[in-house]
Amino acid sequence: MVNQQDIARELGLSQTAVSLALRNHPSIPAATVRTVRSAARRLGYRPNPLVSALMAQRRKRPAASLHAKIAFLTPFPVRGRWPSNYAAGCFAGAKSAATERGYLCESFWLGDPAVDQRRLSQILWTQNVQGLILAPMPVNSPPMTLNWERFASVSLDYSLANAKHHRVVDDHAFAMERVLEEVARRGYRRPGLVLRESQDVRTHHSRLGVFLVRRRLYPAWSDIPPLILPEDRWNADLFTAWLEREKPDVILTEEDELHEAVQHLKLRVPQDVGIAFFYKEHSKRSLSGLVIDSRLVGGMATTVLMRMIETNERGTPRVPTTTLVESFTWHQGRTLRPL
16 A cells, blocks of 8 residues: 655655645645645555544644634724624634634734735734634625635635635525425415525525525415515615515515515505515514524634644635535514414
8 A cells, every 4th residue: 555655755755745745734835735646646645544533633732722813804894893793693603613622713804905915914824824714795895815825714605706715604595495484384375585686696596596496386376576676775665666566475585674664554564464584683572584693604614614724725625615504593573474
C-alpha cells in the first residue's frame, strides 16, 4: 500500500511537506500542492481514515488553546447596528457554538471606506482569523474580493454574487410546505402568496416554487397568481388592487404591514380572509405562522465551518454544498381558522 513516504521519495520532498500538501495547508505553495496531489493519484495513494480522524482531533486542540478566530462579516449600513433580528440571531448562535469549542467569534464590518477588502484580508489573517461566516448580503451586492484562499468560509444565504461558497440556510422550501399543510387542514380553497422580489431572489425562489407546485397538487384550490412586490418595501396600493381583484380566502406572507392593511379594508381576520406567516422572527400571540430561530442557523454554520478549519479546507470549493436547517416552529395564533 502506497504511503506518504513513498510520495515523498518519488518527488524528492519531505514526508512533512507531502502531508501538509495533501491537507491543502496554506504554508505550501499551490504549485507544490498540485504536484503532490497529482503524484498521489498516479501512485494510488489512499489515506487511512482512522489516522486522518486522529490527526484532525490532535489539530483541534492547538486551535482551541491558541484561540483561533471566526469572523462574522456584516454588510450593514452602520457599524455595530444590526438591522434585522435574523442576522443578530445568527451571530448569537455562531458565537455560542464557537465558544463551546474554544474558538473566538467576532463581528467585522465590511462597510469601512478606509479599508478595502485586500487590506481587510490582511487584518483578518494577522488576527488569527481562520474562518469566515458571511452574513446575508443585499441582493445584487458587488462581488467580494477577499483573499479567499487563506480562509474557510460559509455563507448564510444565496445572494452573494459571483462567488462559490458552502452555504447554511433556513429550509425555506420545507417551511413553506408546513404552512401550506396548515392552510389545507383548515379547508381554505383560494390561497394567495404575497412576496417581495428581493426575498424571492434571496431564497433562491424556493418559497415561490413550492407554492406553485403544491397548488397544482390540490385540485380544489383556485389558481390565484402570486403578488410579487417589485421593490424591497411594502406597497399598499399594489396589495389592495391584487386583493380586490383575486379575492383570496387566505394569504401567505412575511409582511408585517399586511395584517393592518387587511383590517384597513374593513375585512375581518380570519372570518373574511386568513393570514399565514411563513416567516416571523418573534411569536406574536395573535399571528398564525412559523417562528424562525436564526440562532440554530448560525450555530450550524459555525459547526460546518469549524470542521472545515480543522481539516484545512480553505478557499472556494470545487463543489459547493448547501446545508438546510429546520429552524422553525408552528405558532397557532388567531389569524387562521381554528381546526
